[in-house]
Amino acid sequence: MNNSKAISTLIGLIGVVYLLSLIGLNPFVIKLLTTNELHYTFTDNIQKVQIWVSITGVLSLAFGIVSGKLKLFDFANEKNKLTNVIIAISFLIATLIYVEFALRIKPVITTADLFDKSIPYVNSVFSRHVHPNKTVEINYFEIPDKVNYRFYKGYHTNPFEFEKPKGEIRIVVLGGSFIFGDHEVANWDHMKNEYDRNWIEKAETKLHLKGYINVEVINAGTPGHATFDSFGRLYSEIYLFEPDYVILCHAWNDIKYFSQITPNNSLLRQFKGVRQKTRADVYSTLEEISQIYVRGKRIFQFENIDLEGTIVKQGVEVKITPYAKKQFKLTLDLFNQACKSIGATPVLLTQPRLIHLNNSESERNRIGYSAQKLNHEGICDAFAFTDSVVMSYVNTDSLVACYDFAKQYIGVDSLFHDHVHLNATGNQIRANASKS
Numbered sequence: 113m114n115n116s117k118a119i120s121t122l123i124g125l126i127g128v129v130y131l132l133s134l135i136g137l138n139p140f141v142i143k144l145l146t147t148n149e150l151h152y153t154f155t156d157n158i159q160k161v162q163i164w165v166s167i168t169g170v171l172s173l174a175f176g177i178v179s180g181k182l183k184l185f186d187f188a189n190e191k192n193k194l195t196n197v198i199i200a201i202s203f204l205i206a207t208l209i210y211v212e213f214a215l216r217i218k219p220v221i222t223t224a225d226l227f228d229k230s231i232p233y234v235n236s237v238f239s240r241h242v243h244p245n246k247t248v249e250i251n252y253f254e255i256p257d258k259v260n261y262r263f264y265k266g267y268h269t270n271p272f273e274f275e276k277p278k279g280e281i282r283i284v285v286l287g288g289s290f291i292f293g294d295h296e297v298a299n300w301d302h303m304k305n306e307y308d309r310n311w312i313e314k315a316e317t318k319l320h321l322k323g324y325i326n327v328e329v330i331n332a333g334t335p336g337h338a339t340f341d342s343f344g345r346l347y348s349e350i351y352l353f354e355p356d357y358v359i360l361c362h363a364w365n366d367i368k369y370f371s372q373i374t375p376n377n378s379l380l381r382q383f384k385g386v387r388q389k390t391r392a393d394v395y396s397t398l399e400e401i402s403q404i405y406v407r408g409k410r411i412f413q414f415e416n417i418d419l420e421g422t423i424v425k426q427g428v429e430v431k432i433t434p435y436a437k438k439q440f441k442l443t444l445d446l447f448n449q450a451c452k453s454i455g456a457t458p459v460l461l462t463q464p465r466l467i468h469l470n471n472s473e474s475e476r477n478r479i480g481y482s483a484q485k486l487n488h489e490g491i492c493d494a495f496a497f498t499d500s501v502v503m504s505y506v507n508t509d510s511l512v513a514c515y516d517f518a519k520q521y522i523g524v525d526s527l528f529h530d531h532v533h534l535n536a537t538g539n540q541i542r543a544n545a546s547k548s
Contacts, residue, residue: 116180139158165210215407221253224395235387244263247265258304269312276328281324287333287342288365311543339362361463370436371436440497440498463495468523
């Protein structure tokens, strides 16, 4: 067989292989292999890939036949090296195209789509950021018609009126990602059934079912926020909602600065306003058309970044500063005073966590030490301190309600997704416990 015919034959065979692959590339076979029910979005992707593979296979087969008859590659007959290069390039291109098609069955989200599907933030003067003041529904990327997060007037909550209706008992719950809702990765069953990550909303529903229909619970949790952010939001907006009770649950995000606060490195000096990115900042359609490119980019795009933000090296023998302790206590004091000034009862909760002194090695591997700049013992000491401050108001201020909310959750591995975020089981248990 001469070189020209070998090249044409290879191209034709590539087309045949593409077409034969359709035997396994169908919803029925994939369903058998995965033993899972396939959502229609997944099935639609398979059908689109089938069309692309069929067209590419037919074109490759036809080109192989035509190029053989027309002897398009005769120029390579006397040049074996050129023949080998053409064959290698043809095989490489065919492989890359097929891999690209296969990856589109379950595509990785592009940066622009990731922005659209993520929790929205805008800058604020009185806290580091807030959610946009509008009604937003964020759907899953995998199942575009199913809701992942709902925001109402800038809050992860059910619709409510800014002006409190007469006779309503209004409860506002402030905190970080723990209050906002669990961060367990939703599985297909969750997505199909619109799994509710918002435990505050679940708790409100249970209260209504028990007959407390005049109770409105507003989830004012914002991932990444610390006590001083919640105080700023209470002072600058939430007081306008005329809450009867303001619940506060913080610790983890405060502990992040516990080893850093000094007179010359105060909160005021540490935290600088950072402009929130817009979609225009991340929109890059041309470079992210390819799923191969997007997946390769992901390896480096989020390097040294996790759910808590930028990863830093774990502190060695780093201690909690006395100034940090004063800062945390001062913020809680001011928060309590602000609640009383607006006629609301402050309710302080200790923060549930997986973290405790006797964590196993596997449990410790799930703890985000890098975000805290403290070692394991240091973080445990920090939580012990925040718990003690919260519960100290029991003896010092009868107008502040305090609950050791963390006690029943500390170290219960089966309830946690990571170090402080509960999984679906913990999320449901927490909502059930809240009804009382």
